[in-house]
Amino acid sequence: MPRGATLAACMALIVAFVIFAGAPAARADGNARSTTTANPAAAPEKVIPKKVIIDTDPGTDDALAILLALNSPELDVRALTVVPGNVTAQQGLENALKLASLANRCDIAIAGGAQHPLFQKLTTAELWHGANGLANVELPPSKCKADPRFGPDLIIQMIHESPHEITLVPVGPLTNIALALLKDPSIVPLVKEVVIMGGSITGGNVNAAAEANIYNDPEAAQIVFHAGWRLTMVGLDVGDKTLFDQAHLDQLSKTHGPENDFVVKVLIFLLGQEAKYGSGGGSPMYDPLAVGTAIDPSIVSTQPMHVDVESRGEFTRGETVANRRNAVERNVLHGDRYIIEGIDHVDPNVQVATGVNAEEFLQLLISRLAGK
Numbered sequence: 227m228p229r230g231a232t233l234a235a236c237m238a239l240i241v242a243f244v245i246f247a248g249a250p251a252a253r254a255d256g257n258a259r260s261t262t263t264a265n266p267a268a269a270p271e272k273v274i275p276k277k278v279i280i281d282t283d284p285g286t287d288d289a290l291a292i293l294l295a296l297n298s299p300e301l302d303v304r305a306l307t308v309v310p311g312n313v314t315a316q317q318g319l320e321n322a323l324k325l326a327s328l329a330n331r332c333d334i335a336i337a338g339g340a341q342h343p344l345f346q347k348l349t350t351a352e353l354w355h356g357a358n359g360l361a362n363v364e365l366p367p368s369k370c371k372a373d374p375r376f377g378p379d380l381i382i383q384m385i386h387e388s389p390h391e392i393t394l395v396p397v398g399p400l401t402n403i404a405l406a407l408l409k410d411p412s413i414v415p416l417v418k419e420v421v422i423m424g425g426s427i428t429g430g431n432v433n434a435a436a437e438a439n440i441y442n443d444p445e446a447a448q449i450v451f452h453a454g455w456r457l458t459m460v461g462l463d464v465g466d467k468t469l470f471d472q473a474h475l476d477q478l479s480k481t482h483g484p485e486n487d488f489v490v491k492v493l494i495f496l497l498g499q500e501a502k503y504g505s506g507g508g509s510p511m512y513d514p515l516a517v518g519t520a521i522d523p524s525i526v527s528t529q530p531m532h533v534d535v536e537s538r539g540e541f542t543r544g545e546t547v548a549n550r551r552n553a554v555e556r557n558v559l560h561g562d563r564y565i566i567e568g569i570d571h572v573d574p575n576v577q578v579a580t581g582v583n584a585e586e587f588l589q590l591l592i593s594r595l596a597g598k
């Protein structure tokens with residue numbers, strides 16, 4: 227009995243040891259499995275779409291930008307607000323309604339806004355965008371209805387309804403955004419981010435100095451640039467690197483769908499205008515690149531700079547004057563002359579896009595519109 231009892235006790239000890247020793251291993255294995263399950267590489271997490279409001283003056287490249295946004299799962303387009311620029315406010319609203327209808331997206335709010343720039347007459351750009359602003363392509367009448375709210379009021383309301391969640395993507399003159407800021411400055415800290423198409427740090431397209439969106443309302447732009455929110459400027463000079471050319475057009479022409487076919491017609495028009503008036507080589511995708519940057523910020527590289535908008539220059543009204551070193555000399559009057567007494571730092575207020583992965587972006591654009 228003692229012998230048998232000893233054997234039984236030993237067996238019990240061994241079993242207990244195995245269970246005890248095995249338990250941590252089993253727990254570790256269990257942990258490992260749950261870690262594997264949570265690993266994004268094994269099971270990608272559902273990306274929460276970014277809520278965006280696109281303020282637009284549609285516009286051929288606006289049309290491409292809007293359709294890119296509406297077909298990108300990374301973005302949750304909450305509203306299109308219309309500003310005069312490429313076309314009049316009335317034509318722009320009609321175009322925005324037709325574009326949303328084409329994409330079967332009457333669920334989003336589409337509202338008119340300002341009727342003219344803050345302090346100057348409007349300059350429209352039918353030369354570049356066609357008489358109707360959409361490359362003279364006639365879209366079917368819209369099934370969508372305009373939201374009765376005033377665009378800047380709609381922007382204010384949506385920002386308050388979703389604090390810290392809304393990304394503003396203005397791709398026209400900045401009149402509506404400035405009006406929203408002037409009416410309710412409390413929106414500034416409640417906006418997640420602002421990504422604009424506009425400006426340039428290497429010369430303009432209206433004239434030597436100014437890019438069209440900023441030229442069309444410099445005072446509004448200065449208000450928006452100095453609001454104190456996170457602002458990324460996707461300007462003319464980076465847009466000029468994203469040339470949609472004949473090879474891209476051939477690629478997109480192989481697929482079909484109402485949006486795809488419309489976009490191909492617009493791009494044929496744009497390539498024609500570029501051949502006639504531009505530098506050739508393709509059509510710059512200005513507004514779509516701003517949307518592309520909202521989709522994937524890594525498409526562009528940026529540098530923080532202090533940027534002011536010139537509003538009084540004889541030759542430079544509407545220029546985005548970028549301080550690349552974020553410093554100014556401190557010049558102090560001594561008698562009949564100034565003496566430099568030091569260097570003062572100026573805070574950057576803009577993330578200026580200075581580089582772009584153009585082909586990656588163009589392929590993103592094509593892939594989102596193909597077959598739609």
Ligand SMILES: [Ca+2]
Binds near residue numbers: 287398
């Ligand atoms: Ca535009």
